[in-house]
Amino acid sequence: MAGIAQRKIYDAVVVGSGITGGYAAMELTKKGLETLVLEAGRPISPERDYVEHVPPWQMRFRGLGDRGALARDQPIQRTCYACDEWSSKFFVNDRENPYTFDKDKPFAWIRGRQVGGRSIMWGRHTYRWSDLDFEANAKDGLGVDWPLRYADAAPWYDYVEDFVGISGREEGLPQLPDGKFLPPMELNCAELAVREALSRSFGGERVLTIGRVAMLTREHRGRAPCHYCGPCERGCATRSYFSSLNATLPEAQSTGRLTLRPHSVVESLLYDAEANRVEGIRVIDAQTHDTFEVHGRVVFLCASALESARILLNSKSSRFPDGLANSSGELGRNLMDHVMGWGAEGKIPGSEDRVPWGRRNPGIYVPRFRNVKAKHPGLLRGYGFQGSGFRERWEHGLDTPGFGADFKHSLRNWGPWRLSFYGFGECLPNRDNYVTLDPEVRDRWGIPSLRIHMKWGENERALLKDMAVTAAEMLEAAHARDIELTQEDNPPGLTIHEMGTARMGRDPKTSVLNSFNQAHDVPNLFVTDGSAMTSSSCVNPSITYMMLTARACDHAVREMDMGRI
Amino acid sequence: MNRRQALKTIGVAAALPLSSSELFALGRRTHLHVQTRGSDDRYIFLSLDADESEILAAATEVILPETDTPGARSAKVPEFIDAVLTGWFSDDERKRFLRGIRDLDERARSADGAGFSSCADAARVRLLRELEAEALRELGSVAPTRVARRAAQTAPGAPFFSVLKWLTVFGYYTSPAGMEQELEYVEFPGTYDGCAPLRIR
Numbered sequence: 153m154a155g156i157a158q159r160k161i162y163d164a165v166v167v168g169s170g171i172t173g174g175y176a177a178m179e180l181t182k183k184g185l186e187t188l189v190l191e192a193g194r195p196i197s198p199e200r201d202y203v204e205h206v207p208p209w210q211m212r213f214r215g216l217g218d219r220g221a222l223a224r225d226q227p228i229q230r231t232c233y234a235c236d237e238w239s240s241k242f243f244v245n246d247r248e249n250p251y252t253f254d255k256d257k258p259f260a261w262i263r264g265r266q267v268g269g270r271s272i273m274w275g276r277h278t279y280r281w282s283d284l285d286f287e288a289n290a291k292d293g294l295g296v297d298w299p300l301r302y303a304d305a306a307p308w309y310d311y312v313e314d315f316v317g318i319s320g321r322e323e324g325l326p327q328l329p330d331g332k333f334l335p336p337m338e339l340n341c342a343e344l345a346v347r348e349a350l351s352r353s354f355g356g357e358r359v360l361t362i363g364r365v366a367m368l369t370r371e372h373r374g375r376a377p378c379h380y381c382g383p384c385e386r387g388c389a390t391r392s393y394f395s396s397l398n399a400t401l402p403e404a405q406s407t408g409r410l411t412l413r414p415h416s417v418v419e420s421l422l423y424d425a426e427a428n429r430v431e432g433i434r435v436i437d438a439q440t441h442d443t444f445e446v447h448g449r450v451v452f453l454c455a456s457a458l459e460s461a462r463i464l465l466n467s468k469s470s471r472f473p474d475g476l477a478n479s480s481g482e483l484g485r486n487l488m489d490h491v492m493g494w495g496a497e498g499k500i501p502g503s504e505d506r507v508p509w510g511r512r513n514p515g516i517y518v519p520r521f522r523n524v525k526a527k528h529p530g531l532l533r534g535y536g537f538q539g540s541g542f543r544e545r546w547e548h549g550l551d552t553p554g555f556g557a558d559f560k561h562s563l564r565n566w567g568p569w570r571l572s573f574y575g576f577g578e579c580l581p582n583r584d585n586y587v588t589l590d591p592e593v594r595d596r597w598g599i600p601s602l603r604i605h606m607k608w609g610e611n612e613r614a615l616l617k618d619m620a621v622t623a624a625e626m627l628e629a630a631h632a633r634d635i636e637l638t639q640e641d642n643p644p645g646l647t648i649h650e651m652g653t654a655r656m657g658r659d660p661k662t663s664v665l666n667s668f669n670q671a672h673d674v675p676n677l678f679v680t681d682g683s684a685m686t687s688s689s690c691v692n693p694s695i696t697y698m699m700l701t702a703r704a705c706d707h708a709v710r711e712m713d714m715g716r717i
Numbered sequence: 718m719n720r721r722q723a724l725k726t727i728g729v730a731a732a733l734p735l736s737s738s739e740l741f742a743l744g745r746r747t748h749l750h751v752q753t754r755g756s757d758d759r760y761i762f763l764s765l766d767a768d769e770s771e772i773l774a775a776a777t778e779v780i781l782p783e784t785d786t787p788g789a790r791s792a793k794v795p796e797f798i799d800a801v802l803t804g805w806f807s808d809d810e811r812k813r814f815l816r817g818i819r820d821l822d823e824r825a826r827s828a829d830g831a832g833f834s835s836c837a838d839a840a841r842v843r844l845l846r847e848l849e850a851e852a853l854r855e856l857g858s859v860a861p862t863r864v865a866r867r868a869a870q871t872a873p874g875a876p877f878f879s880v881l882k883w884l885t886v887f888g889y890y891t892s893p894a895g896m897e898q899e900l901e902y903v904e905f906p907g908t909y910d911g912c913a914p915l916r917i918r
Contacts, residue, residue, distance in 0.1 A: 205904060205905075207891075207893075207904070208891035208896075209891055209892050209893055209896075212800065212804065213800070213801065213804070213805055214797065214887065214888065214891040215891065216801070216887075218804070218805075219805045220804070220805070337909060338909055338910065339911055340911025340912060341911060341912040343911065344911070344912070378909075379905050379906065379907050380906045380907065380908065380909045381904065381905055381906070497863070497864075503912065504915075505915045506912040506913065506914065506915060507913055507914075507915045508909070508911050508913065509906060509908070509909065509910040509913035510906030510907070510908055510909035510910065511906060511909075512909045512911070541911075545900065546886065546890040546895070546900065547890075550867055550870060550871055550883060550886055550887070551863070551866050551871075553849065553853060554849075555779065555780040555781070555845065555849070555882065556779065556780070556782065556842065557782050557784050559781075560781050560782065560784060561784065563890075564900065564917055564918060565915075565917055566915070634863075636861075636862040636863060637862075638862075638864070
């Protein structure tokens with residue numbers, strides 16, 4: 153129990169140290185609160201654990217991954233692109249962390265349990281929502297209405313972006329509001345050619361822009377700009393991309409009011425019916441399996457959409473027999489994840505005498521254009537594309553016939569310029585996509601596992617198909633050659649944007665959280681990770697989670713100051 | 718506690734390296750803990766016997782020969798392939814690959830009377846061309862897209878020649894010789910230019 157006083161009542165307890173837990177820790181400590189952060193996983197030391205500059209020849213299988221170990225310990229985690237020979241240590245052991253699903257409803261739950269959580273391996277794309285997103289449920293009559301609008305969110309987007317540091321380019325698009333950007337990373341030759349082609353052919357409706365990413369292009373708040381070494385998901389010694397470890401946790405630590413306890417698996421929240429508040433948190437030490445309790449005046453659940461739902465479902469009392477703060481019955485329901493994986497790729501003619509210098513990890517973005525101005529007859533909502541222009545180096549030798557000295561010499565040249573579009577679509581809220589506690593399966597610490605029930609719906613499948621069509625159209629507009637469609641069959645979860653399991657709403661009868669991520673039922677309980685999402689938009693969600701977290705922290709502290717919490 | 722101390726406590730590098738030489742030094746220092754396991758000079762083959770490793774070395778050298786930069790043999794590609802056979806392939810996949818090596822040697826013997834590792838350069842090239850043509854015929858119908866084609870040719874279950882070429886090319890271009898000498902890999906580019914002039918040696 154090193155490092156924490158059990159009898160002590162902290163001002164705040166934050167569960168999780170990932171992108172929202174780190175943010176909550178920073179906000180709450182900066183506002184003067186003595187804050188305890190409980191992290192289920194191990195501590196991470198960048199000096200020891202970051203491996204982005206380790207060359208392939210120092211890895212046993214040169215980056216192919218330890219196939220046997222992955223098959224045995226990480227059969228699910230290894231399906232994530234970032235779980236490679238270097239980074240697999242940032243993903244959980246699937247045997248220690250089981251969950252279940254029906255055979256016909258596979259779900260890929262990709263998890264990182266360590267200080268920093270998944271903010272170490274996240275994709276770093278950061279896009280603001282607009283009212284197109286916040287009003288979507290109300291207009292379509294699906295799910296429940298968001299209890300906030302862009303006007304409520306905008307100042308908080310400003311606030312978090314100013315700290316996080318987002319590089320990007322202003323495009324003036326109503327569906328993807330501009331933010332406070334650092335200079336954009338450069339587009340390469342192929343991307344510039346396609347950007348110009350789209351502006352000629354689609355009159356501003358379809359726009360190719362550089363990805364807006366939480367990566368620095370100049371020094372920002374004591375963090376160095378990106379040096380373009382390439383594999384961000386392995387760590388970043390110069391702290392050029394945003395993560396809890398690189399930015400928020402050091403900031404929280406510097407207030408002197410942060411206590412961070414790794415190896416702390418939260419089993420449940422303890423409810424005091426008389427006072428109607430979370431009274432304590434039951435924790436299992438991950439290493440010793442000892443159980444202990446901690447206490448805080450306010451509790452922030454930031455454990456991820458599925459883990460936070462699991463903790464609440466496992467927190468049963470006579471007042472809340474179906475899980476804490478679940479009078480609505482919506483806890484664990486409305487699980488969403490972005491539908492991804494259809495698109496197209498083609499060869500982009502020209503610029504043969506040009507190559508990229510440096511390894512820019514993030515690619516491009518094509519903001520949503522479906523159902524922005526004109527209503528599409530067959531689709532609700534929309535999707536955006538990520539992707540990139542690239543020239544392969546030696547890799548094109550893998551499927552180029554031939555061998556010998558000429559073949560070897562030919563690989564000094566680069567393959568043709570190519571450009572790929574890869575779609576990410578909105579997922580509709582649906583009560584029938586839900587999680588419960590599995591009646592039999594438990595994790596290594598004896599905590600009931602989740603049983604996940606989720607399936608793509610008709611609209612998600614329709615979006616996928618449309619992605620391949622419009623991606624090919626855009627490549628044709630750029631006179632691409634050898635266009636090939638990408639048609640992946642990805643299970644829900646694999647996009648790692650799972651959300652919605654404790655949604656926000658105006659009505660306590662149909663939602664778990666109010667407009668400040670505060671549980672309708674239990675005033676000193678806040679849930680500010682992906683759980684809170686009422687709909688999913690089609691853009692990468694982390695900056696919105698951070699925006700909501702900062703806003704919720706501000707509200708919580710005000711309420712505490714007024715004596716209402 | 719100030720920011721610098723805080724960073725230290727939490728274990729984040731506090732220094733803010735800005736020049737590429739500082740970055741390089743930092744990278745090397747940061748990752749000193751990850752080192753190659755011993756020296757490859759003393760590599761002991763685990764899946765291949767002396768004959769087999771010699772046949773394999775000769776075949777990889779035909780695929781990526783020594784030119785003005787090292788070839789596959791001195792880039793220790795055979796050692797890498799042995800490590801893959803030993804720790805990455807299943808028993809069946811390993812046996813299949815070993816059969817492929819023996820078959821290559823048999824073909825050399827029946828054509829030229831000498832084993833693959835001692836037959837003439839031209840004969841080696843001819844034999845591998847034969848195998849490549851067979852592999853491409855076998856793969857011919859499977860792969861409609863570039864990604865699928867690549868996947869089909871870089872799988873343990875691919876025809877022997879495809880596996881041999883995949884592991885040779887992959888092993889070579891992930892070795893210090895392949896990355897640093899053949900391709901002048903720059904570990905810390907420092908900047909990004911999406912349309913830099915192409916230079917080919």
